[in-house]
Amino acid sequence: MQLTAKDVRLIELLKEQIEVEKRTLNTLAKAEDEAKETAVRLVFMQMRLDTWKHQKFLEGMIDMLTQTPCDEWSAKVSRYTGRVRLERHFEALIKDESDMVELTSRALELIEDPLAEHLLLHLKEEEEKHTRALEKMIDLVKQAPLQSRKAQKGTDIVCETD
Numbered sequence: 733m734q735l736t737a738k739d740v741r742l743i744e745l746l747k748e749q750i751e752v753e754k755r756t757l758n759t760l761a762k763a764e765d766e767a768k769e770t771a772v773r774l775v776f777m778q779m780r781l782d783t784w785k786h787q788k789f790l791e792g793m794i795d796m797l798t799q800t801p802c803d804e805w806s807a808k809v810s811r812y813t814g815r816v817r818l819e820r821h822f823e824a825l826i827k828d829e830s831d832m833v834e835l836t837s838r839a840l841e842l843i844e845d846p847l848a849e850h851l852l853l854h855l856k857e858e859e860e861k862h863t864r865a866l867e868k869m870i871d872l873v874k875q876a877p878l879q880s881r882k883a884q885k886g887t888d889i890v891c892e893t894d
């Protein structure tokens with residue numbers, strides 16, 4: 733597909749960040765291994781998982797920018813079925829994430845150790861963020877056209893042209 737100069741620059745930047753994330757991932761893994769305190773180890777672990785996630789997100793963004801479906805019809809069908817499946821999964825996920833919020837809230841009422849409370853509060857905030865993110869995704873998926881780029885008609889899937 734035809735990438736604009738901006739896309740090319742963007743991909744370069746994303747790749748540069750992926751390298752930094754990978755490097756950091758190694759450093760964090762070592763730090764986590766060497767940490768003697770449980771709380772410190774957990775913080776390193778959390779950063780390591782976030783860093784891994786950042787790497788995967790950045791790689792996924794590059795895929796999004798560089799992949800264009802070539803067969804219009806199957807591209808459209810697969811996006812549509814993917815969307816339906818996604819929505820079904822979302823409902824179950826939202827339920828689970830809400831349960832996680834509820835369970836951490838209840839645990840927070842019982843917890844006394846301030847450090848453990850701090851960690852659990854952080855967890856609860858993340859669960860709330862997960863729930864909100866899923867709700868937002870449902871909205872976006874419903875609104876999104878079945879193509880990633882503007883075509884001539886709203887129903888067009890843009891394909892590569894040589």
Ligand SMILES: [Fe+2]
Binds near residue numbers: 753782783786
């Ligand atoms: Fe990062």
Ligand SMILES: [Fe+2]
Binds near residue numbers: 829832858859862
């Ligand atoms: Fe969660």
